[in-house]
Amino acid sequence: MATTLVVTEKPDAALHVAEALSIKRKPKKVSVDGVPFYEVQKDEDRILVCSALGHLYAVAAKGNEARSQYPVWDFGWKPKHLAERGQRKQQKFIESISKVSKEADRFINACDYDIEGSLIGYTILKYACDGADQKAQRMKFSTLTTKELRDAYAKVSPQLDFSLAYAGMCRHEVDWLYGINLSRALTQSAYKASHRYATLSTGRVQGPTLRFVVEREREIETFVPTPYWVLKTIVDVDGKTIEAEYEIERFEVKSQAESTIKECAGKNGLIEKLESRTYRLSPPTPFDLSALQAEAYRHFGFTPRAALGIAERLYLDQLISYPRTSSQKLPSSIGYEEIMKGLSQIDAYRSVTAMLSASGTLVPNEGKKDDPAHPAVYPTGGVPKRMLDAREQKLFDLVVRRFLATFGQTATKQSDKAVIKVGDHSFFLRGSRILEKGWISLYGPYAKFEEITLPTLKEGQEVSITEISLEEKYTQPSSRYNPSSLLKAMEEAEIGTKATRADIVETLYRRGYVKELRMVATPLAFRVTEILTNYCPKVIDVTFTRELEGKMEQIESGKQTREHVVVETVDYLKPIVEGLKTKEDQIGEELTNIITEMWRASITLSVPCPKCGSILKVVRNPKTRKRFIGCSGKWEKKCTFGLPVPQFGVLTLLEKRCPECGFQMVQVRSKGRRPMVSCPNCYVNKLKAPKPTEEVTIKPTVSK
Amino acid sequence: MVDHCPLCERLKEPSSEFCSFHNAALKNLEDAYSSWSKAYDGKLTREEYYEKLTALAETGRTVKNLIEHLREKGEGN
Incomplete structure (x- = not known):
């Protein structure tokens, strides 16, 4: 009888894998030194399903130097409890997996199928299972549904996805080299000068991201508005008053606006022309992670990190597919009809799914973005087995309705425009209405369109100007970033990954670099960014970070080696960090006042x-x-x-x-x-x- | 001797009274004056310009500090 050890990423996933693989009986839950395992009997074989708690291994310095010491170039992978504080639970998991692995003769990595999942499984199999990575197999799946897990087990890949794991290792190593050396350089410089301990951090992605916020704040702080004037015009059409637009949207000279008012006030106008245009509104594309995070922020105010956390819970509950995806594709292999059938068991979606199923062939409006590992986020068709909390319910509803909307018909919208002539001046009345709702009715409350209905109008009809006045306005500075728009800016700049961006945004708050929901850069953020710009500008250069990102992606496709990228990073960082070390006093001097001020401000209230x-x-x-x-x-x-x-x-x-x-x-x-x-x-x-x-x-x- | 910007702790830019941050604010302030002046048919004095900007919520904080400094120096008239 052979024993197979299946490694999963989280305890909930372990249970689902075990349940899916045990056909006749329920899996047996066993405890090894307090760590749960699931034992499954499948034909003649025994399967042991264990779980990690996310990463059980982490990059750490090889020696046992003080945490403040830098530069550090010698590193290795260590059990997380030895690399970081407060990781006692992880130690128990490593020890138990290691013990159980001795009974196994076959190993499978069933962690989430992406860079992090591949790396979690790889490090556990390599370090805790005595080099089992070389003979281990890989299960690949996008949902935790029984059907897909059984398929993934039956079609298990003969070996691990080493290129993904190596790309993940490289990302962790490079980020560690950047973070540990640059952050320690800042922290130590500040400590030396002020004798006040403040954790100052920067990183390969964090630095350029903070720069976005600081540059926006600088733009706002140095903004000088300029005035302009708009005409507020009310016209009377058959006893109904409607607001009209003047042909010039804004006047930059006040006297010109005033003379226009003089020429039009109290006069009647004629409707010269009526125009109508019909537009087609295509259904939305399926959700990739960033679109899901943006919509969750727009409709519910969920931060990107919160949205990802909730989506992951729904994934572990077998309700939606794997959310960390860049794909906007929904291949037919996911089984549209089956999903619709499943969703029809939920009252809120019954009529909509029935309507879609009856409309003929289901074809989603796919977007351009693709992800080799996963399709777009979609509902599995499963019904919640527990009471979802309010936030989970909202996100689940959003995912379901978006999925349904992608299969909807194109909507049509009509825009109406009436041109009113008052002497040589033109005014416009505008209206809009939805002619055919199509996908809009499927997307429910998440598709919002303002409809303005104009009264019946005729060309040549007379209208009177009942009110015309001047409104003084000012140009506005750019808006501050919010967590969602900052995430979008990172994505557009191609820095960070879908898995790490939300965490980086949170770190900016934790480090005191930003405050408020509309992200206000603090004086500390300004000072740190200015120091990095002056002493090592490349560290916060988006182009450089993007290039490095590209090299790491090449590891995934086998065009680049992990060793090469790491060596290149060390060669690049060494002179920068050594240079910072020689300027510790100078940098410390520049940071001292701000740290003291920040500390004082952080504890002093502005109300007496x-x-x-x-x-x-x-x-x-x-x-x-x-x-x-x-x-x-x-x-x-x-x-x-x-x-x-x-x-x-x-x-x-x-x-x-x-x-x-x-x-x-x-x-x-x-x-x-x-x-x-x-x-x-x-x-x-x-x-x-x-x-x-x-x-x-x-x-x-x-x-x- | 290290020469600091009179309005903040940053270093002065070479051959300038201010740091890069306040110089950016000064440039914006100068550039926008022509738009303001044109908007009021050339009848807006610098003091009126500063007064209007100081009262506006849209004006950046650094610009307001700079205006205060320029007024103290008597450059608003």
Whole structure:
């Protein structure tokens, strides 16, 4: 009897794989030193399905130097618990997998089919399973449905996808070399000068990304608006008042706008021409990850990282396909009809799926982007087996409706325009309406079109100008990035990967480089970017990062070797980092004030103490170490004002004021959670407020 | 001797009163004056221009600081 060890990426995936492979009986859950495994009997063979917890191995320095030491060029792959702090759980998983692997004579990597999944499986098989990577096989799938997992097991690839794993290794190694050396150079320089510890980080992708935000902030900070004037015109058509547009959208000289008003005010106009145009609106393309993240932000305000996290939960629940995809294709092999059939079991989609199925052949409106590993994101047709939370429900509905909409008919829209002549001046009335809804009705609330219906008009008809006035306006600076638009900018610049971009955006917040949802670059972000621009401009150069990205992609296709790219990176970084080391004092000097200022600003509130008017600060109780808002007038004025604040997560004082009491709002960000914005003052007042009288329900007594 | 911009901690640009950041603001301020002046038929004084910009939310913070500095130096008249 042969024993096969199947390695999956997460515990939920392990359960689904085990369930799919056990045809007659339920898989047996066994525990090896507290780590769960699933045992499956298949024909004469025994299959053991284990899971990782994401990466169990990480890049780390070879020696045991202090964490502050740099440059570091000697590295290797180490168990994650030896490379990073707080990874005890990972140690248990490595030890258990290693123990169980001794019983196995066949190995399969069944981690997610992409760079990270290939690397997770490869490192486990290589390091924990005594070099089993060389004889291991690869299961490839895009959903965790029973059918697809069984197919993937039956058609297992005879060997691992080494090129993907090596590309992943290279990416981790290059990023580590960049991050560890440059971040330590900044942190150490600052520490040397200020003796205040602040984690300053930069990286191969983080640096250019931060530069986007800083450049936008610089544009906003140095923006000078210019004035322009628009005409606000109301016309009366058969007793109905409608707003009209003037032929010149904006006047740049005030006197010209004023003379136009003089010439038109109180006069009647004639409808000279009526025009109508019909447009065809194609259905949307299927979701790739970035489009999904953008729509989730637009409709629900989910950050890209949150959207990815929710999508991954839905994937693990067998409800949608693998979300980390760049594809906008839906091959027919995914089984459109089967998916429609599955979705029809959900009340909300029953009528729509029936309509689509009855309309004949199903052909999705595919986009251009492709991904060799996975199709676009689509619903599997599975029905939720547990109660989805509100956020999961929203994202699931978005994925389903987008999938359905891609199969919809083209919609048609009509635009109407009436040209009104007042002397030599032209005004326009505009309307628009949807003639045929097509895919719009399938996409539901996510397709929004404003319809403006014009009254019945005739050429030669007289209309009167009832109101004409001047509105002074100003040119606007570019908008600040939000997490979603920054992610899009990274994608357009071709830096980072679909798997890492959302995390990089989050890191900018965690490091204090940006604040607020509309990303405001902090003085620290400016200073770090300026230092990098002055001392090592290539490090934050998008072109250079993109080139490196291209070389790493070549590893995937076998045109480049991992060793070559890593050696090239070291050769390139060495003089830069050594140069930074010699300028530590200078760099430290440039960072000192900003770090001290940032630290001060991070704990000082902009609202004064409501009791004594002194400065309020976030301080810690020396005994309990709990943080709270305290008054600096405590000693001089004996002020006892204080407010509690959340104890966990990164606390940021926002510029925003509470709409109810005007106190300064605070935000708490914890890893993997939505940022929480609250008013400490209202929180306390709510606690102090008398509780509403409990309602007493009197149950009727039933006499037998 | 290290020469700093009078409005921030950055270093002055060679043969300039300000750093690159405030020089960018100064350039935008100068460039936009002709548009403002034309908009009001050449009847807008520099002081009025500065006054209008200072009151606008759209004007960048760095530009407002620069205007304050220029006014203190008496360059608004």
